[in-house]
Amino acid sequence: MRITTVIAGLSGGGAERVCVNLANAWAARGWDVTILTVSQKTAASAYTIDSCVRRRDIGWPRGADRKELNANSLAPVLRGLHGVACFEIIWEMPLLAMLRYAILATTPNVVVAHIDFTNVRVLAAMHETGIPVIACEHTDTSQFSIGSWQNTREALYRRARAVVAPHPAIAEWLKLRGAWAYAIPNPLNAPPSICVERTGGRQRLVTLTRLSPEKRVDLLVRAFASIVGYFPEWDLEVYGNGPLRMPLARLVEELAPGRVQLRGFTNAAYAVLRGADLFVSASWVEGFGNAIWEALACGVPVVAIDCGAPVRSLVRDGIDGLIVHTDSTEALASALASLMGNETARNALAARASEVLTRFSFESSLEAWDALLDDVAGRREVRSELSEPVTMRHIDGFGLMSRSRRVPGSDRASW
Numbered sequence: 001m002r003i004t005t006v007i008a009g010l011s012g013g014g015a016e017r018v019c020v021n022l023a024n025a026w027a028a029r030g031w032d033v034t035i036l037t038v039s040q041k042t043a044a045s046a047y048t049i050d051s052c053v054r055r056r057d058i059g060w061p062r063g064a065d066r067k068e069l070n071a072n073s074l075a076p077v078l079r080g081l082h083g084v085a086c087f088e089i090i091w092e093m094p095l096l097a098m099l100r101y102a103i104l105a106t107t108p109n110v111v112v113a114h115i116d117f118t119n120v121r122v123l124a125a126m127h128e129t130g131i132p133v134i135a136c137e138h139t140d141t142s143q144f145s146i147g148s149w150q151n152t153r154e155a156l157y158r159r160a161r162a163v164v165a166p167h168p169a170i171a172e173w174l175k176l177r178g179a180w181a182y183a184i185p186n187p188l189n190a191p192p193s194i195c196v197e198r199t200g201g202r203q204r205l206v207t208l209t210r211l212s213p214e215k216r217v218d219l220l221v222r223a224f225a226s227i228v229g230y231f232p233e234w235d236l237e238v239y240g241n242g243p244l245r246m247p248l249a250r251l252v253e254e255l256a257p258g259r260v261q262l263r264g265f266t267n268a269a270y271a272v273l274r275g276a277d278l279f280v281s282a283s284w285v286e287g288f289g290n291a292i293w294e295a296l297a298c299g300v301p302v303v304a305i306d307c308g309a310p311v312r313s314l315v316r317d318g319i320d321g322l323i324v325h326t327d328s329t330e331a332l333a334s335a336l337a338s339l340m341g342n343e344t345a346r347n348a349l350a351a352r353a354s355e356v357l358t359r360f361s362f363e364s365s366l367e368a369w370d371a372l373l374d375d376v377a378g379r380r381e382v383r384s385e386l387s388e389p390v391t392m393r394h395i396d397g398f399g400l401m402s403r404s405r406r407v408p409g410s411d412r413a414s415w
Contacts, residue, residue: 001373002032004108006099008118009037010045012241012265013210014290015138018186019114020047025187025366027052034106038099038118046267058102064094068101080127084155088148089124099125110161110376112136116146116153119163123156132161132376139287140308141165142173144214154178161376166288169309182372186288187365190357191270191298203234205336206276206300208269208291209283211242211262216305218244218251220282223333225255231340234259239272241265273298278339278346279321282332286310296320296356301349303335314360320353 003026007019019035027033027050034054041059049055077096081087089096099121103111111133113122119135126133135157146153157163157179164182165171174181205224209215217238224236236256238248241264252260266272269291273279279295281304286292292314295302302321304311315321324335339346 001026001377002034002107002109003112003373004034004036004103004106004110005112005114006036006038006103006118006122007114009040009043010035010047010049011043012046012267014186014288015115015136016045017047017188017290018136018138020045020049021187021189021362022112022369023053024048024050034108036102036106038095046265054106056102056106058095058098060095060098064098069094069097073097073100076128077124080159081124084152084159086124086152086155088152089120092121096121096125100129103131104129110134110373114138116141117149119160120149120153120156123159127159133159134162134164134372134376135160136164137170137174137287138166140167140170140285140310142170143285143308162372164372167310167313170287182368184368184372185360185365186290186293187362187369188290188293188297188360189362191274191294203231203277203340204275205234205236205278205280205340206239206272206295207237207280207282208239208266208272208294209281210240211238211244211248213244214283214285215240215242216282216284217248219329219332220280221248221251221255221260223282223329223336224260226329226333227337227340228256228259230337234277234340236260237263237272237276239263239266239269269294270298273300276300278303278336280332280336281305281311283307284327289314293356293360296353299350299353301339301346301353303332303339305332314356316352318349320349320355322349 005019005023007016010016023033023035034056036056038058039060040057074093074097081090103126108131111122111126111131113119113133114136115138123133123135154177157174160180162182163174163179164184165174166186168183171181171183207220209217211217236259249262252262273295279300279302281292284307286307288310292302292304302315303324304315304321305324305327306312312323315323317323322335324331
């Protein structure tokens with residue numbers, strides 16, 4: 001099988017890690033795999049890519065040349081956008097033409113796109129090629145808006161051969177809007193071993209996250225600062241980069257200097273987590289929760305604000321962590337204090353944490369992808385007359401996976 005996977009870039013992030021994990025796993029099977037990036041250029045990938053995986057990059061932004069941007073490439077894309085009355089992205093025609101040319105040059109059997117905006121661009125670019133496209137969502141689409149592109153995403157997702165979401169609740173939301181939606185948990189590699197290596201020195205509260213508004217690291221810093229005087233032996237370590245790094249640095253200096261460290265991005269999550277005493281997430285939206293899964297896999301108990309079904313599936317409240325049901329600084333601080341001051345409770349939660357390795361295993365995720373790829377490769381191109389829902393077995397921590405064919409009369413549902 002020849003698979004081309006398309007993603008904007010390969011800097012650090014959950015979607016990028018999933019993209020690389022899938023590409024490496026498929027290449028290990030002897031499949032012909034290409035990762036096509038939009039604007040990576042010469043920057044190194046944050047994650048190790050198998051030498052058998054081909055790398056291509058469009059080099060955006062740049063001007064398109066004639067072999068990319070011409071009447072033959074523009075006409076089918078324009079027909080596709082006109083057919084669903086989606087004109088919001090016509091101004092991106094040069095990039096769409098580049099994508100079409102670059103993907104077709106890899107002669108794929110299947111295209112797998114990652115992250116909302118790239119998904120929309122790839123679906124628009126591949127109109128009338130006859131090559132099936134699988135769009136992978138990596139956030140909770142029921143909570144996270146992409147602004148003026150919402151209706152375009154809705155319409156073009158109906159044209160995708162499949163839309164993969166990391167949780168059934170997200171897949172169901174997409175299905176209600178006419179997408180062929182599947183729930184497949186993120187395929188994450190297990191740590192080399194699950195032993196927890198604590199040194200007996202200072203105690204470590206850790207988070208790994210992007211420093212962006214939806215992750216709410218500012219709320220976490222305020223919560224920790226409000227209790228830091230009661231726990232002089234504890235430090236908060238924040239791993240990750242993002243647009244809020246400088247404002248967060250000023251907040252740390254104001255509220256908890258010397259007790260909160262902004263450590264920057266790391267691609268060695270397990271090396272960081274092995275010595276952690278507690279992991280925390282303050283995010284208000286998650287598609288799966290890669291860092292939460294990794295913390296649990298290392299036997300680290302988790303405190304997470306309830307941001308929806310994905311986190312509630314990963315963290316079993318009172319079994320391997322605590323779910324904070326009240327969305328406030330005070331509630332998060334209280335939950336943290338209840339475990340920071342109780343080693344017995346932390347150890348009890350830690351003892352069950354690594355069960356996530358069997359509840360959401362790498363192998364079960366790949367099995368689900370195998371079933372999907374087999375289905376996509378064998379499905380007829382014309383689907384308009386099909387309207388009956390179809391269910392298929394899915395082995396993972398969620399149980400059953402279902403897909404939905406397009407529902408007649410649902411061409412424009414509201415988001």
